[in-house]
Amino acid sequence: MDVTKRKRELVEEFSPLMSKTTKTSKIWMIFLGIVILVGLYAFVLQFMKGHIVTGMRDNVVWGVYIINFIFFVCLSYSGAFIGGILHFFKTPWKNSVARIVEIITVLSLIIGPIFILLCIGRLDRLHYLFMYPRIQSPITWDIIAIMTDLIGCFIYLYLTFIPDFAILRDNSEKMPKWRQKTYKYLAIGYQDTTSQRERLHKITKTMSVMIIALAIIAYSVLAWIFSLTLQPGWNSSIFAPYFIIAGLYSGVAVIIISMYLIRKFYNLDHYIRKVHFIGAGVILLVMSLLYGYFTFSEYFARWFSHKTHDVNLLDTLFTRYFWEFIFANYIGILVPIVILFFKKFRTIKSITIAAIIAVLGLWLNRYLIVVPTLETPYLPIQDTREEFIHYSATWVEWSLSFAGVAAFILFFILIMKLVPIIPMSGIIDNERNGKNLKEKRTNNSN
């Protein structure tokens, strides 16, 4: 196999995806830009007027921001976890999804923490967290975990990008100069020699293990922010594994949705095939079963213990939040299970629908973890206004939430403009390994 020729072919194949922007793509980008601008306006408003423009008050001090934070951060951790597993175990079909997973990991880890900043009433005191950290506080652990994880994810993502940067550097004669310079700088002189390749594989493999361990630790720390308090609905010993499973559930679901959109809009049917969807669908099925089991255990223990505040919380969930509860914990779990369990339902579209239901259900589940608990405190605040007790998000919060999602999609598109969404080095490695295997088999048969 002429590797140089094959690299050129691949660059020619993926170049249109990176350099050309279709009309639909442009419209999407403008739309996303507008959503982000509205979000920025909402942020300025919140910054100027304070939290009064949000639905957060004395009782419910956390709202959709923290839910988005948990959602994105969990997405990132699950991305890191899945990415690490794919790389470490050299999963056969990893090449088609690995980059999607890695981009999801880094982007969600950048966007997620922004939401926690929005929860802070006095942003001008943010630096106090670093100046006067309290090691015994789970919030401090979370800051350390997120920052360490973010750096680790960046390094890991960069390591996986280097071979492609090198391929693009060597075959970018027809590309603009700024691209050529960027690829040259980012490729750090990688020439795909045996020693360089081995060295890169070694550190990528080590980093993938580290990323898995970090994801588990960071997930647990995030769960402890809630479970180490005595609040009804939060104080639970299974919260850390529950968060890990829930995060993986949402992570796999978002990967499926991303795969579907990328496949559809970039015509990558021959790279992202039905087999990938079925594989991801089966993982989603396993995750949904585990997630359902944890959800049932969590609520069953609360119901059975019959503690006053837990009973009050369950009453709130079954009255005020009835439909949300049904969607999050029944439809959000059972429908994906039904779709994914039966072979004949496992089509690309139905798997994607199951993933969308799972993501929505999981977001609502997070909402039901945060808001109803804060609405049923141990010490009720007397003589307070009704709107101070019950939470409902304002347009400011919604627009900032949508701006977060829009930023996630927009950055995803922009990264896809920089590097191919299917790793070219991975394709070459697969072909090289396939050829070696073929040669081995021929030698053995002779």
Added chain:
Amino acid sequence: MKTYFTKFSIIAILIGLFVSTNSIAQNDEVKSYKFLYKFNTTKQEDNSRLLEVSFIAQHKKDRKNKVPVFEAEINFYNTTDEDDILLGTVKTDKDGFARLILPESQSYITDIDDYINIKAVFEKTEAIKSYKRSVAIKDIFFDLQLKEIDSVKTAIFKAFTLDSLKIQVPAPEMDVVFSVGGMISKMPIEEATVEDGEYEFEFPTDIRGDAKGNVDVFVFLEDHDDFGNVIHKKNINWGTSLKQNVISENTLWSEAAPLWMYIVLTILLLGVWANYIYSIIHLFKIKKEGKELELATEIEIENNQE
């Protein structure tokens, strides 16, 4: 007939079961009680004087049956040859005690032998006859100096009376007890006979104090024929400090996190960052190798051109 007998016998037995053999009518008439009326006085540590009457009714037959006389009005008088001067009136509390504290500035009229005569009187009521008790005491002053003499913690005690010209006169021989205050009771550290109004002893060095090492030192004179009860108190920082064994708990308000938390966090962070640094070092090695290759290629091209 036999049936009737049986029936009535059973009823009689049943009724009999309800009759208690040891039950007697409650007899709480005042006549059944005798009254214990006691009066004493104590000169307290702040030089005030406590006049205390204990008024208890005790059953004549069942001596364990004691009932405090509640709300009995007690009049305290400073008696003189001519007249009784009322010092105050106090009612007994639920424990049967009537206490009157006279300040240091209180002036008393003494008799010819310098005795202060105080009388506690309960006036006769419809149920209880009158009671009266008197005490005659002389005023006495205690002075306790706690000093370190040649690095030895020393207690120097002086007891004196004042004559008509307010000149100190050493007190006669008397037995006193030195104690230190405790949580429940006072612990004696020295029992002494004071001669010529002075006594000196080495203060023990192993006395427990409070958290700061402060200790209360008391001098007691009890039931003295001339001076009655006298208490004197001094506070000094001579005790060994009683430090509380504070258990370090993991609380948001605790000053420092537990040691294990620092150790675990340090190990985790060092492990992770060591891996990052390891990866970055290898990236530099890749870069270095790339540069060398690039240089070699350039040289090769130049050579080929030549």
